[in-house]
Amino acid sequence: MDSLSKFARKKLAETRVKGLYRQTIPTRHKDPVHVERGDKIYVSFSGNDYLGLSRHRRVIAAAARAAEKFGAGAGASRLVTGDHPLYQELETGIATFKEAEAALVFGSGYLTNLGVIPVLAGEGDLILADRLCHACLFAGSDLSKAALKVYRHNDLDHLREILDGQRSKYRHTLILTDGVFSMDGDRAPVEEMTALARKFDAWLMVDDAHGLGVVEQGKGSTFKNGHRLDVPLQMGTLSKSVGAYGGYIAADAVVIDLIKNRARSLIYTTGLPPAVVGAALEGLKIIKNNPGLCNKPIQKATLFCRELDLPAPQSSIVPMIFGDIEKTMQTADRLAEQGFLVHPIRPPTVPDGTARLRFSFSAAHQDKDILNLAEVIRGL
Numbered sequence: 001m002d003s004l005s006k007f008a009r010k011k012l013a014e015t016r017v018k019g020l021y022r023q024t025i026p027t028r029h030k031d032p033v034h035v036e037r038g039d040k041i042y043v044s045f046s047g048n049d050y051l052g053l054s055r056h057r058r059v060i061a062a063a064a065r066a067a068e069k070f071g072a073g074a075g076a077s078r079l080v081t082g083d084h085p086l087y088q089e090l091e092t093g094i095a096t097f098k099e100a101e102a103a104l105v106f107g108s109g110y111l112t113n114l115g116v117i118p119v120l121a122g123e124g125d126l127i128l129a130d131r132l133c134h135a136c137l138f139a140g141s142d143l144s145k146a147a148l149k150v151y152r153h154n155d156l157d158h159l160r161e162i163l164d165g166q167r168s169k170y171r172h173t174l175i176l177t178d179g180v181f182s183m184d185g186d187r188a189p190v191e192e193m194t195a196l197a198r199k200f201d202a203w204l205m206v207d208d209a210h211g212l213g214v215v216e217q218g219k220g221s222t223f224k225n226g227h228r229l230d231v232p233l234q235m236g237t238l239s240k241s242v243g244a245y246g247g248y249i250a251a252d253a254v255v256i257d258l259i260k261n262r263a264r265s266l267i268y269t270t271g272l273p274p275a276v277v278g279a280a281l282e283g284l285k286i287i288k289n290n291p292g293l294c295n296k297p298i299q300k301a302t303l304f305c306r307e308l309d310l311p312a313p314q315s316s317i318v319p320m321i322f323g324d325i326e327k328t329m330q331t332a333d334r335l336a337e338q339g340f341l342v343h344p345i346r347p348p349t350v351p352d353g354t355a356r357l358r359f360s361f362s363a364a365h366q367d368k369d370i371l372n373l374a375e376v377i378r379g380l
């Protein structure tokens, strides 16, 4: 065997021994919550399509129209000739909805964080990140060459302590947090964080991948009771509640202009296909006009938690932590036997010893499916 295949085989063997081997499974979506795998149909509690918009007829029609009108691909980087007309409409729409001066759309949420963070922080700067921040916030931080310090999850005292001791040693400081934490479903104390950021002249960036369209009537974690909080960098994705694909950052116009000029994951990659931008535009419109729809995922999660005496959910995500990987996998298998698809989440996606089932709820779930799921879990 050649050395490359040998290397791959050895690495995979290590992964299998740890119980961490992963694979892709062909999955056909019948509607937002029913999926077909092999010859079996499941009710899925493992999607991020919180409002069912990826299957919404208006969103699909908008994608088809955009492809007809502007073609299947963008054909070039946005800074060359790939900036097709729907981009501007989408960015204006995002900026208006997030009550920011401007917005910039990237190829994905992951690419947004990889691109934005190194533009704003470099050598001589400090990045402070919540321990449970999404992997792409850490990936962006690693690319930046700034000093990275990790604070305990949602621990404002720890964050303040680091700022007190370290802030003056650095030129600029960037604070990174998820708005809704992707594997735990809890929310960051964004309002309190804005006060800390102001006090220490730090820039707060909130990744709201799971908040947009779901919390605060769909406005996301950077809002409270209808008012925008003082978060200068509002980041999010168009691939979850919006039902399409792509990522965005909303900020002051001059900041967006700088990012557009410097972010390598924007400059050196092809623009999104028009169909994707068209779909995102329509998905966002539906979110803007339907705060009642946006409240539904949390209502569904609340029903589930009530049935199982779990604490009230803060988002559409509810974790059930087993710790033990084998136990987690077995529980997922038993739920699958009963027709429920609940994806087991293992390290390194979550910290060691916290393997879990992660239930995510969509506006499209039927209450009876949730009640049935809860009953099966009670009987495990």
Ligand SMILES: *Cc1c(COP(=O)(O)O)cnc(C)c1O
Pocket: 108, 109, 110, 111, 134, 136, 178, 182, 207, 208, 209, 210, 237, 238, 239, 245, 246, 247
């Ligand atoms: C999913 C997710 C991303 C990545 O977004 P994509 O558009 O899927 O690349 C970024 N941050 C958080 C917190 C996420 O959950």
